[in-house]
Amino acid sequence: MTSQTAPTGNVPTPDQIRRAPKVLLHDHLDGGLRPGTVVELARESGYSQLPETDPDKLGIWFREAADSGSLERYLETFSHTVGVMQTRDALIRVARECAEDLAEDGVVYAEVRYAPEQHLEAGLSLEEVVEAVNEGFRQGERLARENGHRIRVGALLTAMRHAARALEIAELANRYRDLGVVGFDIAGAEAGYPPTRHLDAFEYLKRENNHFTIHAGEAFGLPSIWQALQWCGADRLGHGVRIIDDIQVQEDGSVKLGRLASYVRDKRIPLELCPSSNLQTGAAASYAEHPIGLLRRLHFRATVNTDNRLMSHTSMSREFEHLVEAFGYTLDDLQWFSVNAMKSAFIPFDERLAMINDVVKPGYAELKSEWLFRQAVSTSGSVPQEG
Template structure:
């Protein structure tokens, strides 16, 4: 038995241990992470009658079961309820603050959380008011976390819906607020029939403004989606990108051969924002054990681990790591590798990324590794 296998078998990481690790989250949706009790309370406050149940525990189960359909389109339908209760300034502040608190409680030291401002206008707010409310909530959540002895820094990604026509407008907002907590831009929504090239004007504008952006690609749709996001649109990162595995052949002896696109993605160190549980729910992966992340980590792609939607997937980043550790035998070194990948790929200035890596992430993992050996 190799020393590497012995090293992996020497200690089984627990969820409680993983929660104490200083983690980084790049792909998390604000409207996919509400507390069930908050949804019920906000629904009562605004008179929303569409919830399937008003019992928070039952509602949590409903979201998880409705999302576990094997269809991205069905998965996305669950957001109708969360978005419906996020149409006032107070609701947005509360949801954002609780998001920051929940992530900090899970041991996350830096997070980029995304949402689509255009989906929160039904209560009379304009786009700027939506953004200011969310930013206020994130700052409030950071302060509450700090008061509890937890350090977290929140960054915002403004998302445009790929089936709509407001991407240039949202891109301009991302640039306008980039010195006020907005880290970058994203497009999201059903991939099939809505290629990223429909939004070239927004991406060209962002590049001219030296702004960062990621694109949901390679989740429900395959290699063409990834190719367009990178080569036509110039994405800095790929939201999911799980279908890059379709350009990798592995023979019976376990030897992998990369196609041109897969080689490009690996050579250019394109970050992949992978969300294992969500990918299983939407049918992008058959199971955690069969998730392409295992092969992609082995081949040393720039893989990061994320939650996508904590409510719908009934998960946390610590739980995602725990599932991967159980499925692939990952140890502290592996989890640190994923975390450093994420921090390197964050939409923060280089010196700030380096400070977090050397000041919090590596020392934190070193302490945990020492304490559990």
């Protein structure tokens, strides 16, 4: 199932993709560390379990482990990043560098998620974890501005599906609402741990008029999507790529949507798609065969995300580059994905609208003008004169 189309104009260069204002909704803090930071934090904290102590070799190990097809090796990668994120200073540094790295890549708005319950081994409280990460994000935003980049980072507090602290983490997210935390999430293995185990957390968040997303439809399929939406009331689907299982492409090229897929599209439920990560988990065999091509063509509320930048050796720019190569996407398509994501963010409507009208659309308009100028030069052989 490939919906690849031929380029029709304003296909961006890698440099333009990097400079394009991008919006990121699905990025894990413990999945985006710099390898050098992992090595330094391990040395400072006495963490001695790293498979490599050379940053370059460690970066390669993370990628190969994530690509191995072994769930045990994939999960081991997070044991190392979480293992060095157990102190206030470490959390501040990781969050600060996350904001800086995203800004350097042209991300103007990001929602970055993490599970506070995983960072308590050195004696921090849940509140101290949240406050350290928030401080790191604010430091990163300030440093990005000093370097000529604009970014706003909101935190999503994640509860682990296999644990029993979802309500506690939901209450924590509500307590730090408007203080840097913009919503709630649950993550972890889908099979055997349905979101319905945590209905008390979701009912609490709905009573508080708060936002939440649920990891669903990444591996387990349509039942997890249905439960996330109809039982739990999720605002967004973390991944949601398996919605493709409810879409049939006929021999004549026509498309038939099942009732769940129709509901997701009709209700404009955002899909936090993560192409590179989805390839690693087997949701697609290649970028050209990734469901995002068909979902884009059918006008689902599709967004593009990184998931785990370290493990997938990716960035928002790399994700867009892969899609441009696979589907011939233009600047118009990249703007469509970026506006979709900004519309779906968990900040107030007026702030989302301001980001779209004052940052995202003007940024893409400038790149399109640049593309038209280059085309005029290549056609005429001379630089157009003003006046």
